[in-house]
Amino acid sequence: MNSSHSALRARNLHFSFGDRPALMGLDLDLEWGKVTAIAGPNGAGKSTLIEILAGVRKADRGVVERNDDVALVVQRLSSPDSLPLTVRDVVTMGTWGGARAGKRSATERKAGVSEALARVQLTELASSPFNALSGGQRQRALLAQGIARRARIFLLDEPAAGLDAESRQRTRAMLAAEAARGAAVACVSHDDEAIDAADVVVRLEGGRRVS
Numbered sequence: 001m002n003s004s005h006s007a008l009r010a011r012n013l014h015f016s017f018g019d020r021p022a023l024m025g026l027d028l029d030l031e032w033g034k035v036t037a038i039a040g041p042n043g044a045g046k047s048t049l050i051e052i053l054a055g056v057r058k059a060d061r062g063v064v065e066r067n068d069d070v071a072l073v074v075q076r077l078s079s080p081d082s083l084p085l086t087v088r089d090v091v092t093m094g095t096w097g098g099a100r101a102g103k104r105s106a107t108e109r110k111a112g113v114s115e116a117l118a119r120v121q122l123t124e125l126a127s128s129p130f131n132a133l134s135g136g137q138r139q140r141a142l143l144a145q146g147i148a149r150r151a152r153i154f155l156l157d158e159p160a161a162g163l164d165a166e167s168r169q170r171t172r173a174m175l176a177a178e179a180a181r182g183a184a185v186a187c188v189s190h191d192d193e194a195i196d197a198a199d200v201v202v203r204l205e206g207g208r209r210v211s
């Protein structure tokens, strides 16, 4: 296999919490232009996998090869009350780092932030406090942060509960749009609709990939 063809390639991932194995030898490829749903029962290892793919948790064994910047959209993030951030602030943070950040002028960055806000339909809430957003809106703001950074790999840990059907549907449409632009998207999905809508479905059970 030529690894340069996939956006992300993971091989033989192992991870344990103490003596409790969470991932046991998992292989995964994420392809450009595709949405991959990561499905499976509670405790199967989905969140652990997403964190290892994103690089915020290190596998005990195995390798992850990432062929572009990764945007990680986690569950239930909030900003500290002592550091009030607007939605625009959160999206602007996306322009601070990343492989492509340094090459842009301040004007280009501002335009990139506005475009990212528009792509996730949050333009009207740009000046609102991030903590005042609903769970689904926060998720979209973090997605916009990745878009502003021009990340091309999006990893989402979708909460099992707490988002209404309309909100999930909106996020799903936005992820499909990013994939249509060529991004590689992986999303932990709990509902059948999201799993049915994905281009690729990866199922975990007890820390192993079963399909």
Ligand SMILES: Nc1ncnc2c1ncn2[C@@H]1O[C@H](COP(=O)(O)OP(=O)(O)OP(=O)(O)O)[C@@H](O)[C@H]1O
Residues within 6 Å of the ligand: 017, 020, 021, 022, 040, 041, 042, 043, 044, 045, 046, 047, 048, 049, 160
């Ligand atoms: N911080 C932790 N300390 C100890 N064990 C943990 C920790 N986080 C997860 N685990 C265990 O690791 C295994 C995998 O958990 P993980 O959260 O990755 O599963 P999941 O598929 O995302 O579950 P859910 O659908 O409930 O979010 C489970 O057995 C879980 O109990």
